[in-house]
Amino acid sequence: MVDMTAEGAxxxxxxxxSRMKILNRLRLTDTAFYWLTRxxxxxxxxxxxxxxxALIDGSMLALREFGFSFLYTAHWNPVTEKFGAIAPxxxxxxxxxxxxxxxxxxxxxxxxxxxxxxPASLRRPIGIAIELxxxxxxxxxxxxxxxxxxxxxxxxxxxxxxDVFGPIPVLSTIFAGPPYGIxxxxxxxxxxxxxxxxxxxxSRDVFESVPPVLKEAAYGVGCTTWxxxxxxxxxxTRVGVIGGVMLGLGRALGETMAVTFxxxxxxxxxxxxxxxxxxxxxxxxxxxxxxxxxLYSSSLVALGLILFVITFIVLAIARYMLMRLExxxx
Amino acid sequence: MPRKEWPFGRKVDxxxxxxxxxxxxxxxxxxxxxxxxxxxxxALAAEISGAGATFPYPIYAKxxxxxxxxxxxxxxxxSIGSGGGIKQIKARTVTFGASDAPLTGKDLDExxxxxxxxxxxxxxxxxxxxxxxxxxxxxxxPTLAKIYLGDITKWxxxxxxxxxxxxxxxxxxxxxxxxxxxxxxxxxxxxxxADVSADWKSKVGxxxxxxxxxxxxxxxxxGVANNVANTKGAIGYVEYAYALQNKxxxxxxxxxxGKAVEPTSEAFQAAAANANWKSKPGYGVILANQPGDASWPxxxxxxxxxxxxxxxxxxxxxxxxxxAWSFDKGDKFAxxxxxxxxxxxxxxxxxxxxxxxxxxxxxxxxxxxxN
Numbered sequence: 117m118v119d120m121t122a123e124g125a126x127x128x129x130x131x132x133x134s135r136m137k138i139l140n141r142l143r144l145t146d147t148a149f150y151w152l153t154r155x156x157x158x159x160x161x162x163x164x165x166x167x168x169x170a171l172i173d174g175s176m177l178a179l180r181e182f183g184f185s186f187l188y189t190a191h192w193n194p195v196t197e198k199f200g201a202i203a204p205x206x207x208x209x210x211x212x213x214x215x216x217x218x219x220x221x222x223x224x225x226x227x228x229x230x231x232x233x234x235p236a237s238l239r240r241p242i243g244i245a246i247e248l249x250x251x252x253x254x255x256x257x258x259x260x261x262x263x264x265x266x267x268x269x270x271x272x273x274x275x276x277x278x279d280v281f282g283p284i285p286v287l288s289t290i291f292a293g294p295p296y297g298i299x300x301x302x303x304x305x306x307x308x309x310x311x312x313x314x315x316x317x318x319s320r321d322v323f324e325s326v327p328p329v330l331k332e333a334a335y336g337v338g339c340t341t342w343x344x345x346x347x348x349x350x351x352x353t354r355v356g357v358i359g360g361v362m363l364g365l366g367r368a369l370g371e372t373m374a375v376t377f378x379x380x381x382x383x384x385x386x387x388x389x390x391x392x393x394x395x396x397x398x399x400x401x402x403x404x405x406x407x408x409x410x411l412y413s414s415s416l417v418a419l420g421l422i423l424f425v426i427t428f429i430v431l432a433i434a435r436y437m438l439m440r441l442e443x444x445x446x
Numbered sequence: 447m448p449r450k451e452w453p454f455g456r457k458v459d460x461x462x463x464x465x466x467x468x469x470x471x472x473x474x475x476x477x478x479x480x481x482x483x484x485x486x487x488x489a490l491a492a493e494i495s496g497a498g499a500t501f502p503y504p505i506y507a508k509x510x511x512x513x514x515x516x517x518x519x520x521x522x523x524x525s526i527g528s529g530g531g532i533k534q535i536k537a538r539t540v541t542f543g544a545s546d547a548p549l550t551g552k553d554l555d556e557x558x559x560x561x562x563x564x565x566x567x568x569x570x571x572x573x574x575x576x577x578x579x580x581x582x583x584x585x586x587x588p589t590l591a592k593i594y595l596g597d598i599t600k601w602x603x604x605x606x607x608x609x610x611x612x613x614x615x616x617x618x619x620x621x622x623x624x625x626x627x628x629x630x631x632x633x634x635x636x637x638x639x640a641d642v643s644a645d646w647k648s649k650v651g652x653x654x655x656x657x658x659x660x661x662x663x664x665x666x667x668x669g670v671a672n673n674v675a676n677t678k679g680a681i682g683y684v685e686y687a688y689a690l691q692n693k694x695x696x697x698x699x700x701x702x703x704g705k706a707v708e709p710t711s712e713a714f715q716a717a718a719a720n721a722n723w724k725s726k727p728g729y730g731v732i733l734a735n736q737p738g739d740a741s742w743p744x745x746x747x748x749x750x751x752x753x754x755x756x757x758x759x760x761x762x763x764x765x766x767x768x769x770a771w772s773f774d775k776g777d778k779f780a781x782x783x784x785x786x787x788x789x790x791x792x793x794x795x796x797x798x799x800x801x802x803x804x805x806x807x808x809x810x811x812x813x814x815x816x817n
Contacts, residue, residue: 193657195652195656298673376665377665383657392662403627406628408528
């Protein structure tokens with residue numbers, strides 16, 4: 117017993133400083149951890165800021181030379197060094213629009229099928245197939261598009277579209293002209309395939325997050341599957357679905373290699389989606405290596421800046437839409 | 447009763463261990479770094495670096511490979527494009543730059559660069575017309591320019607039919623295919639069209655990329671070849687090697703002397719032999735539309751750029767010995783890859799230029815003519 121107290125006393129004498137030390141050390145690791153995570157977050161901001169500064173700095177020459185006319189003129193003449201960005205902007209928006217018009221409904225339908233209707237044995241194979249689509253590198257899509265898909269479209273789909281819509285006023289201009297096989301429609305279709313997995317897998321994940329009790333209640337009061345999806349699942353998951361759509365749109369806007377192969381790379385604005393066009397990223401990828409002359413390089417960087425701004429606007433619109441939806445719901 | 451042993455007491459030991467470990471690691475890193483810099487500096491002495499044009503990349507790589515086997519001296523060539531090559535040599539980050547478009551005499555004087563042609567190739571129009579065999583139809587420069595300007599839109603146009611009186615041409619629309627990426631091939635093609643057509647000169651002009659009035663842009667020679675192969679009624683222009691590899695239907699061309707010629711190595715070499723290389727500083731002669739009965743009108747050379755007073759004369763000397771070896775012994779590799787070697791008389795002049803113009807800091811010539 118005496119032994120014990122003696123030992124206990126010695127212990128208590130030695131203890132306070134070491135406990136302080138330990139608490140200090142714990143506090144230190146906590147602070148270090150805080151700063152580490154904070155630095156990582158700040159790092160992203162610095163990189164983003166650096167990219168903006170570099171883009172603005174690089175495009176200064178072109179923007180000073182052409183001013184606002186850079187945004188709305190269609191010249192792209194490396195010989196006389198007259199540059200305008202409207203043709204690539206138009207191509208970027210049109211191809212992305214085609215891609216989203218196709219990929220959003222199909223992607224959502226696949227996701228609904230997988231979560232609501234699919235027999236359990238099919239769920240995994242289809243899910244894995246969708247995710248594999250996302251894993252294919254874009255150059256493969258490009259080569260496949262050029263060698264397989266474009267000739268197929270040229271022989272079958274495009275002549276069909278031209279014939280069917282020929283007599284109809286507006287549609288005849290949208291599907292006019294010789295079937296080249298490559299062009300804005302082909303690029304849009306390839307993009308649709310490429311963004312489909314993003315939209316599908318994110319929608320599927322958020323659809324699965326709907327509490328079963330909500331769906332069961334809806335089914336219980338006699339809702340059809342369509343009504344459950346329309347009035348329970350979609351309203352509950354709209355934030356996630358819009359997020360998935362925006363991620364897909366972001367990829368469609370910036371996709372380079374696959375588009376370069378199949379869009380036809382012509383700096384022209386055509387009403388027909390079968391005509392060749394170009395996008396911002398395809399133009400940069402095509403022309404940057406051999407762009408001799410400061411104004412030419414600077415104009416290409418300015419294109420990059422415009423793409424950056426477009427992406428920013430798209431994200432801002434998405435945020436705004438979400439905010440409005442939430443306000444309406446509240 | 448609290449336990450006697452304080453679990454954190456061991457930490458002190460641990461940190462000592464760690465300190466020792468980190469010291470060990472840092473010495474290790476130091477030795478590694480020393481070893482690496484040693485390796486790097488010894489590698490630098492035996493490594494020539496170059497950057498630029500993509501068109502000659504296959505043959506430069508082939509020569510470099512063969513040269514390394516023979517001498518142990520390696521070449522690191524980055525095919526980043528002519529524009530990039532010019533920028534890199536101006537920034538002195540490489541031993542030599544390579545460009546498909548020659549610099550002007552003024553540029554060369556301002557920058558202190560020496561320029562010479564290294565190897566040549568031929569540009570060939572290719573078509574996709576049912577029932578037409580390679581070389582069966584013939585075109586001339588003005589007609590080709592009109593096709594690419596969009597003035598001629600059908601294959602049975604009177605201008606084409608006149609040149610091919612005994613061939614039945616279909617009435618299909620002409621689908622024009624051009625390069626979408628900036629390219630020396632485009633530069634030389636446009637130079638030829640501007641030489642034969644005033645309209646082309648004023649409306650389109652000459653550069654590595656152009657504002658094309660009509661047509662589809664395809665990436666690279668292989669892209670053009672593929673689009674022509676896939677599209678009925680298409681016409682495109684590719685490097686000779688790609689026309690052969692893809693078994694495309696090439697056309698013959700009517701040259702400056704008014705003769706119809708087949709695209710062959712001999713026809714490309716004839717254009718080079720007939721050219722007046724001394725007429726432009728830095729041998730900057732574009733081989734389009736050269737005189738001579740046998741000359742192919744769309745022959746193209748590619749150039750090397752070096753400093754007259756290099757910072758590292760030893761490496762530049764190595765580079766010149768590599769180029770000399772390529773001129774002397776590289777012809778068979780060039781033939782294999784369907785490039786065209788420079789004619790001997792031009793090579794002799796180029797070597798004389800090296801000997802007289804490229805000097806080290808003490809003013810001694812970096813390269814001596816041996817044969």
